[in-house]
Amino acid sequence: MTNVETDKKTDEAPRANQLASQIMNSSTMMTVLAVVISLVVGAVLIAITDSKVQETAGYFFARPTDMLGAIWDAVSGAYIALFNGAIYNTNRDSFLAGIKSITDTLHHATPLIAGGLGVALAFRAGLFNIGGRGQMLVAAGAAGWVGFSFHLPIWVHLPLAVIAGIGAGAIWGGLVGYIKARTGAHEVILTIMLNYVAFYLLSWMLRTPGLLQAPDTVNPESAPILPTAILPPIFGSRYNLHAGFLIVILATIFVWWLLNRSSLGFKFRAVGENPNAARTAGINVKSMYVWSMLIAGGLMGIAGVSQVLGTITSGFSSGIDAGIGFDAITVALLGRSTPWGTFAAGILFGAFKAGGYAMQAGEGIPIDIVLVVQSVIVLFIAAPPLVRSIFFIPKPGSRDKKRTTPNVSKEVTSK
């Protein structure tokens, strides 16, 4: 997670082959190679499950070109659909219609980045926040409640709803930090348990008239969000991208500032690197746990807000989190827990999501394959030696020896 720093030190080397070695061993290159591996894995899965390929495989030795052609058709069709859905749709006649794909990507990336930041910040303080689901749900509940119950002008209503969501997420996250600080309970268990508590709490509120349930329905669903609390679309109603993306950019800048420029962030990182040393240096470790989980919960809250006030505004159910709380973990891992890394990872995963839906609609390939691709990327990024051995990249020289030492993140090994 801290490989980035070692790269900066090594780029002083003048010789060309050292430079090549550094390029091949840099974390960016590792990311690119991991993405390549994952796309190959995805291609294999698409190919072997394609019915045309299975058919032609029956007479592979008689006419191998048939099967190879079928594989090419299946895989290229899938990845072209992915590209069309995620970046630029070449099938549309106008440029403005074509770029809808990239705005879809950003739209899907919005909650992923916010959630990823929530996981990443906690990681930097040595905590593992699997509680994204619960934090998103309570945030969605609070923001949604403000969003559909009050009749206020937009410049009061929208900020109020957003703040209510962030606040609720922060409280739910901060609760974990508080219990951990007070009793030493493991945050992994606390967050998992609070996910369920939040889910059942929201389910109950959504089916109880007078709390969150819409007045004229029997379904466990809330009333639609009032127009004054909906995050407005950035580029007009033609595109799905809403102002939540701007909030997420601000949040990324905030987290960057917090971690790299503020004293609180410095303390977070100190606690994350080594809590015992931090305690010796006079940092109140317990209060850092509370603060980091509070802010992490607030960031997760942005993800919940973006879902409820931006994506699904016609009334929400208890599935509003859409699994983003867990996706956010992979986003943060891919982004190596840095703010801008998480931002980039969120956009990449947003692209996979947008493209995955296009692939499902156009080529009939289930979107679940995106999960496989994403998890393979993260697995390989976490194990650079494995990537090196697959691509026959020689081990980095003695200067770079740090890379071969265990890639253990401090947050788990330390107590």
Next chain:
Amino acid sequence: MSTTTPAADIPVSESLEVAKVRSWKAPIAFAIVTIAALVLFVFLSRDGDTTFKLSNDSDAIVLPPLVMNAAVTGIVITIALAIITAISVWRTINYAATWLWLISLFAVLFLIGFFAWAAAGGTVPLPGFLLGTVALSAPLIFGALGGVISERSGVVNIAIEGQLLAGAFSSAVVASVTQNPYLGLVAAMIAGMLVSFILAAFSIKYFVDQIIVGVVVNVLVLGLTSFLYSQVLTENTPLLNSPPRFERISIPFLSEIPLIGPVFFRQTIIIYVMYIAIALVYWGMFHTKWGLRVRSVGEHPQAADTVGIRVNTTRFWNVSLAGAIAGFGGAYFTLGSVGGFTKDMTAGMGFIALAAVIFGQWNPIKATLAALLFGFATNLQNLLGALGSPVESEFLLMLPYIVTILAVAGFVGQSRPPAASGSPYVKS
């Protein structure tokens, strides 16, 4: 509930100085529950009789149903709970721990009172209820046993969910294709092991953070099984996704014992294996050379290495064993209960199993009991839903999670993980 081990969470020096320790955890917990009972059973008492069915009509020995008046039972139970609380307070004042049997009695009495109150005017089919509890707990117990073995050997096993799901998927496919559920069980174990291999390879060989690998492996298995399910299994459900289910095997005579007979002696092979596995893991973990080695590499790998135990090999094979056990539990989803595989059919059960491991303090028996508690609460919610109970079902569903939070927050006694759990061993 409270397993008071007063001296456990006190530093050695202190416990030497103060030999007598008062632990107020049990009396306080008792008092809270008694007050809850007083409010629910007495102040909010409900009219009508509650019928406890002790046996099914088809049983060889039919016990007459037990009929209790809800209000009277509530008062009697509340008084009994208050007496137990008083005994506990008295014991604590005299620096003595509350007896374990008293705690059990307290829990049983409270449950009887609760059933009588919640099901007033209705019938509680106890044999069916016990069966349902075991059925809902079975995958959790397998998962928890896998978690205990893996974590005792020093590898945090967040991948239980993935192991269960992989087991469910492969057992469904193999059992359907071969029409042989036993081969399905073998396939489930192999699939669980394969998932463990990923966990073990990345965390032991490449030193990737174990929690990260676990989380990612879960996503990978979820993605793979969902993709294959939508893309392949749904295309040809009769061939690929209609596994035969295991029949219940009745053990003669023993299965006719009222109440406990059906639970223990009229089950599918998976449940029988589960009972054996619990006993084996417990015995193996604490009474064999294997268990000693597993625990030593999890507690102090360096010391284990010094005496010649190969730490990483031991860990690798035990994580694989854990995967096989959890995968076996995954087979229960398809071959034991539902039939066909569906997307994400484990629905977070692996995480609950993980919670059971921690709640059960990394002890196979206690983890099993914790898993039973989760199964019990889910089943209770089903039952009360059918009876039209006065408690909102969501709050009942929440209960095990809140109890777990209280447990890990130290109310039920400190749970301390194996010392080296989570950290890779680098031989230097």
